[in-house]
Amino acid sequence: MDNREFTFFSSLPHHSHPRIKEMDFFSNSPSSPSPRNQQHHDADQTSPTHLTLHPVNTGLNLTCAAAGISKPQNDENPETDQLSLVGSELRRLQEENHNLRTALEQITKSYTQLQTQLFIALQKENPHQMNGMVSGLDVNDASVSVSDGEVSISNNAERPQNAAPPEDVLDRSSSPKAAEQDHNIPFRKPRVSVRARSQAPVISDGCQWRKYGQKMAKGNPYPRAYYRCTMAVGCPVRKQVQRCAEDNTVLITTYEGNHNHPLPPPATAMANTTSAAATMLLSGSTSPTNKESLSAGGYFSSMATLSASAPFPTITLDLTQSPLPLHGSHLLGHPFFFSHKQLPLVQRQPSCMVETVSAAIASDPNFTTALVAAISSIIGRGTDATANNS
DNA sequence: CGGCTTTGACCGGCGC
DNA sequence: GCGCCGGTCAAAGCCG
Numbered sequence: 001m002d003n004r005e006f007t008f009f010s011s012l013p014h015h016s017h018p019r020i021k022e023m024d025f026f027s028n029s030p031s032s033p034s035p036r037n038q039q040h041h042d043a044d045q046t047s048p049t050h051l052t053l054h055p056v057n058t059g060l061n062l063t064c065a066a067a068g069i070s071k072p073q074n075d076e077n078p079e080t081d082q083l084s085l086v087g088s089e090l091r092r093l094q095e096e097n098h099n100l101r102t103a104l105e106q107i108t109k110s111y112t113q114l115q116t117q118l119f120i121a122l123q124k125e126n127p128h129q130m131n132g133m134v135s136g137l138d139v140n141d142a143s144v145s146v147s148d149g150e151v152s153i154s155n156n157a158e159r160p161q162n163a164a165p166p167e168d169v170l171d172r173s174s175s176p177k178a179a180e181q182d183h184n185i186p187f188r189k190p191r192v193s194v195r196a197r198s199q200a201p202v203i204s205d206g207c208q209w210r211k212y213g214q215k216m217a218k219g220n221p222y223p224r225a226y227y228r229c230t231m232a233v234g235c236p237v238r239k240q241v242q243r244c245a246e247d248n249t250v251l252i253t254t255y256e257g258n259h260n261h262p263l264p265p266p267a268t269a270m271a272n273t274t275s276a277a278a279t280m281l282l283s284g285s286t287s288p289t290n291k292e293s294l295s296a297g298g299y300f301s302s303m304a305t306l307s308a309s310a311p312f313p314t315i316t317l318d319l320t321q322s323p324l325p326l327h328g329s330h331l332l333g334h335p336f337f338f339s340h341k342q343l344p345l346v347q348r349q350p351s352c353m354v355e356t357v358s359a360a361i362a363s364d365p366n367f368t369t370a371l372v373a374a375i376s377s378i379i380g381r382g383t384d385a386t387a388n389n390s
Numbered sequence: 391c392g393g394c395t396t397t398g399a400c401c402g403g404c405g406c
Numbered sequence: 407g408c409g410c411c412g413g414t415c416a417a418a419g420c421c422g
Contacts, residue, residue: 394420397419398415401414
């Protein structure tokens with residue numbers, strides 16, 4: 001697996017350091033090597049009570065620390081000048097930060113698109129090799145597209161050559177044989193599988209589900225339950241819930257199909273974030289080493305895989321590493337896995353995506369739940385988008 | 391009474 | 407062709 005994404009994103013903090021170095025507001029020395037050192041300076045020199053500066057709230061603490069400095073024996077004018085200097089520097093840095101974030105957004109977007117295009121091009125150029133890599137996908141009929149940060153996973157074998165509205169796609173989902181007869185191509189539905197630790201029989205994901213069956217699956221002592229989405233009439237989305245045979249604390253939820261209705265707010269909010277995750281997952285694998293799965297380059301390699309070993313192309317998210325691998329070395333650089341504590345002041349991502357995910361990871365115990373619903377929606381929107389584009 | 395779960399029957403795909 | 411298996415159906419029962 002290549003580490004280009006890792007290198008790309010993990011380089012961000014390094015790039016940021018020289019900028020942050022200029023933001024040593026509290027040190028008498030104009031050059032502090034890092035925000036961490038900045039904190040030490042602050043605690044050691046200006047606050048005998050070990051005033052700690054949270055990296056995210058540096059601005060707030062800056063005000064407090066500056067106000068807390070009482071040096072009556074010193075002349076007031078140099079301090080005022082210093083404050084004004086700090087203020088102007090802060091404004092300059094904010095502007096610079098804005099520019100950097102804009103540039104980063106653009107670069108990230110371009111990079112993701114290029115990765116996707118390269119992957120598709122490689123598939124077409126070397127179908128035999130790629131067939132070995134994605135044995136379950138009909139390479140010539142599978143496509144991955146990214147638009148506006150949203151990923152579209154589609155298998156053109158599922159739909160006719162002429163344009164078809166989402167409803168038609170959904171209809172075919174319920175009658176796979178018809179699609180197979182029409183195109184003489186095996187029908188494959190994309191799926192999203194989420195592994196999460198839960199003692200509950202099922203994780204609530206904001207949608208309403210109705211159980212319509214339960215079976216004992218081979219090789220697993222735990223029954224597999226079948227659910228159908230009942231949030232809207234005729235919604236074809238289904239999910240299977242089963243405990244992991246090896247670890248009964250792990251609940252495996254597999255989603256299939258496209259919602260034909262708006263998602264609940266929690267799922268909708270997370271949909272954008274997980275679409276980014278899926279984008280990274282799909283775009284990071286131009287040279288997979290595993291023949292059965294396309295592992296996400298860099299950040300998602302430890303928790304998400306795109307498996308095409310059939311019969312269904314399946315994205316699997318492993319959320320059983322609890323807590324989430326926020327402290328894993330190669331995840332630190334990914335926007336998806338930024339925690340607030342690790343975000344330097346000027347490197348907070350501009351989109352609400354990062355805010356939402358970071359907050360969810362850090363504080364929301366239902367993160368997994370929301371994530372599940374969101375991923376489910378991604379597959380739906382992706383297929384719909386591709387169907388509409390064709 | 392409507393919606394949901396339960397559970398055995400049924401169906402189609404697939405491998406031998 | 408047969409049996410296995412996964413997935414779905416639908417009748418019966420439960421529950422608020």
